[in-house]
Amino acid sequence: MPLSTALPPAETGTAEPVRLLSPEGQLVHSALSEEYLPVIEALPDERLEDFHRQMVLMRRWDIEAGNLQRQGQLALWIPSHGQEAAQVGSAFAAKPQDHVFPAYREHVVGKIRGLDPVRIMAILRGIDHGGWDPRETGNFHIYVLVIGAQSLHATGYAMGIGLDGASGTGDPDRDEAVLVYFGDGATSQGDVNEAMIFAASYQTPQVFFLQNNHWAISVPVERQSRTPLYLRAAGFGIPTTQIDGNDVLASYAVTQSALDAARSGAGPRFIEALTYRMGAHTSSDDPTKYRENEELAYWGARDPITRMEAFLRGRGASESYFRALAVEAEEFAADIRTRTLALQPPPRERLFRHAYTDAHPLVDEQRAWLERYEAGYGDAAAPDTGAAPAEDGAGA
Amino acid sequence: MAASEFPLPDVGEGLTEAEIVAWKVQPGDSVTVNQVLVEIETAKSLVELPSPFAGTVQELLVDEGATVEVGTPIIRVASAGGSVELQATATDESDFVAPMDTREHPVAGAPGFLGEGGAAERALDSGERPEPTLVGYGTRAQVATRRRRPDAVRPDAVRPDAAAPAAPAARSSTIPVALASPVIAKPPIRKLAKDLDVDLAAITGTGLAGEITRDDVIRQAQQASVFRNLETPEWGDEREERIPVKGVRKAIAKAMVHSAFSAPHVSVFSDVNATRTMEFVQRLKASPTFAGVRVSPLLVMAKAIMWAVRRNPTVNSTWTDKEIVVHHYVNLGIAAATPRGLIVPNIKDAQELSLLQLAQALEQLTLTARDGKATPADMAGGTITITNLGSFGMDTGTPILNPGEVAIVALGAIKQKPWVIDGEVRPAYVTTVGASFDHRVVDGDVASRFTADLASVLEEPALLLD
Secondary structure, three states: OOHHOOOOOOOOOOOOOOOOOOOOOOOOOOOOOOOOHHHHOOOHHHHHHHHHHHHHHHHHHHHHHHHHHHHOOOOOOOOOOOHHHHHHHHHHHHHHHHHOOOOOOHHHHHHHOOHHHHHHHHOOOOOOOOOOOOOHHOEEEEEEOOHHHHHHHHHHHHHHHHHHOOOOOOOOOOOOOEEEEEHHHHHHHHHHHHHHHHHHHOOOOEEEEEEEOOOOOOOHHHHHOOHHHHHHHOOOOOOOOOOOOOHHHHHHHHHHHHHHHHOOOOOOEEEEHHHHOOOOOOOOHHHHHOOOOHHHHHHHOOOHHHHHHHHHHHHHOOOHHHHEEEEEEHHHHHHHHHHOOOOOOOOOOOHOOOOOOOOOHHHHHHHOOOOOOHOOOOOHHHOOOOOOHHHHOOOO | OEEEEEEEOOOOOOOOOOEEEOOOOOOOEOOOOEEEEEEEEEEOOEEEEEEOEEEEEEEEEEOOOOEEEOOOEEEEEEOOOOOHHHHOOOOEEEHOOOOOOOOOOOOOOOOOOOOOOHHHHHHHHHHHOOOOOOOOOOOOOOOOOOOOOOOOOHHHHHHHOOHHHHHHHHHOOOOHHHHOOOOOOOOHHHHHHHOOOHHHHOOOOOOOOOOOHOOOHHHHHHHHHHHHHOOOOOOOOOOOOOOOOOHHHHHHHHHHHHHHHOOOOEEEEEEEEEEHHHHHHHHHOOOOOOOOOOOOOOHHHHHHHHHHHHHHHHOOOEEEEEEEEEEOOOEEOOOOOEEOEOOOEEEEEEHHHHHHHHHHHHHHHHHHHHHOOOOHHOOOHHHHHHHHEHHHHHOOOOOOOOOOOOOOEOOOOOEEEEEEEEOOEEEEEEEEEEEEEEEEEEEEEHHHHHHHHHHHHHOOOOHHHH
16 A cells, blocks of 8 residues: 555654654754754744745746646646755755756756756757756756666766865865755666765765655655665665655755765765655656545645745744735746747757767768758748747746 | 637647547636636546636637547637737636646646656556557468477586576586576566466577567467457446547548548459468578568568569559559558557568568568557558458458558468369468459459469569569
8 A cells, every 4th residue: 555655754664754843833842853953043034934935936836837738838847846845945055066966856946056947947848958057057957857867977076076175175165065866766776876885985075865755656665665765875874864855944954964064075965855746746647546645635734835834924924925925926937937938949050059069070961961851841841040049048 | 809729738748639528618708827728538537728828718619528639729718918828917826727736636648758766667567568460570480389398408407516506607508598497588578478378388489599589479479369269258248338439540440431432442362372482481581691580471472562563563553533653663561450550651662672671671660560659651652552461360351452552462371271283282381362453543454463473473482583
């Protein structure tokens, strides 16, 4: 019965995960939380509101993009509903000099790092392969659709940081680290395991951030692992922590601590954020075929946004903050809709431009062939204006 | 007042059509962006479509219960603004549909391409399905069904250290792999055999190391199916079953009716002793040049058609009411049974291919059709077609022309039968060549000469050297 996997960790035989904020929105004082609570207590109200704000904006984006897919304006949408806390908290924990390697569901992480949301919409509209320059997107690296492959990219990059001596210098404002995201399904891939082996061998400055959303499309996590996933990292010799992934404060504080350790030269860290994919795997998936309503209800009662809102209200956040945010969310969604609909297919030339850094005879030949081929359609062919805004990175 | 139409979107990566289940709005209603307009049912599930426009519903363009193709406009909405599509309308939050929230809005479709560990599951789900028989791919080869002795040369008998049964290193490398284990087959092949209810121990593998190949399993399953058909399934509970006519079935019906009622068909048959064809096929199979390539009597028939077409050009033509277009090339169609139904992809300019190239082209076409990947271009522009009824064990048939063509050849099963040679009855590999023609173009004499030419090549493949 898949239900059991997604029930509280206590029922799957693991220790309590680190939780700073209860589902009711109260700070949790426990032996586990004491280490992290001072970090939260030191945060200004604006930062706490920003946690909440980014989660709300992300959820509104999710709804708009889902609708656009149903309206035929996106080929696909990948919802992150339910996973906002894990993503937002960890994203805020990274410093500007850190490098972030996403899978393909970390939309809000990209947004927080400075990626224009429409760059992601362009991929899912089918007019862009998602190539962007991480130097222009807050070191947020490209989306990787090959499951778990980004963990190797991240480890390789982190090895590079180590070889450059760009971590462990003792200067926390300069030391770099890598934060890599992946899901429970990816832990079954060789790539993720190999990445951990090399990370441990080279003591790379990196944090493995696992969002265990309990479902690899239709395969429940229990079928992939008989042991809690965070324990696997211990087997590789990587210090590891399990957190309540629907608690944005825990996600922030624990990731910050792990990144600090990595930057300081203490080697890699592993975090398993227990969360839940409330929606479909993608717009092409129908989760009602494989999971139960009770499970959904269980996790619905542990919603990351609801508890953060309760926490903020308990601290006396003003009604005007929530009202302004509701307006902002609508404007944000409307802006995404407008700019997504305005996206144009990139010029044909772009196919060839980045194949090699220099001119290449084979590419020239292929370009000429394609031009002849397209010309073969005569006037019926759509004119290739070459003036599309997707010139180099749609809508950038 | 500008009006916009909403074309039915593909809501699930590759869906081609959907049924309109229930309209949630009526003409005259005003709608906002993202308000639910309609509930549709795709091949996978029920989906609600949110409005891309704000405005007033002018007309519902498709009735409830109708199935329409992706891209068909389903509703017209009038708006005061210009391009409503680009007008982002912020509306009351309650109006927003959250289609990803599956409690209310089950979403459609096949598993996404974004794997997340689902790859293995998909492989189980789709990759190892019983494969379709391709009409036109190979008369069934004679297969030895001798049961392998299960204890034939057990490794214990030759292991240097028989006391180490689990040590793989103990297995001497000099033992032929095929003999070292009762059954050698890759896991997907074992899965296929399980799905097809085939006993691997009953198969003699034809792989390089004696391993059982996919073809071996399929062949065995087909042989078994002759007997399995004797089992009579129960009727369903309902008195009648209604199967909607759509997709490939609809296209097949249209093509068949068009062909059968516009082209007057005439069919002729010729029995032939194909023993030399069978020998020729065996020699090709054994030759290094054809190593790894599927060779079957179909290949000989395909080559025979190219030869016979040169001698009887009008069978390779098209009737246009004003003129008969005789083609000086052969786009050779192969009728293929696929899970989606009959399709007829063709090999372009088959006349230019060597025997080896033709064999490779037939194999490629088989694989493409089997995987359901034949494109409209693959199926367009055929000039003459073969249907391989022999793969179903049939002796011959009266095929219906592929529309646009004037001849279709049926290759029947090649079986050992009594045959009179020099006044004596002897066993021979015999088949019946059948062919149908468009009688508007092809008269009885040409039809007969063409069919006799085909028969003569099966009788004596050396004629291809001509």
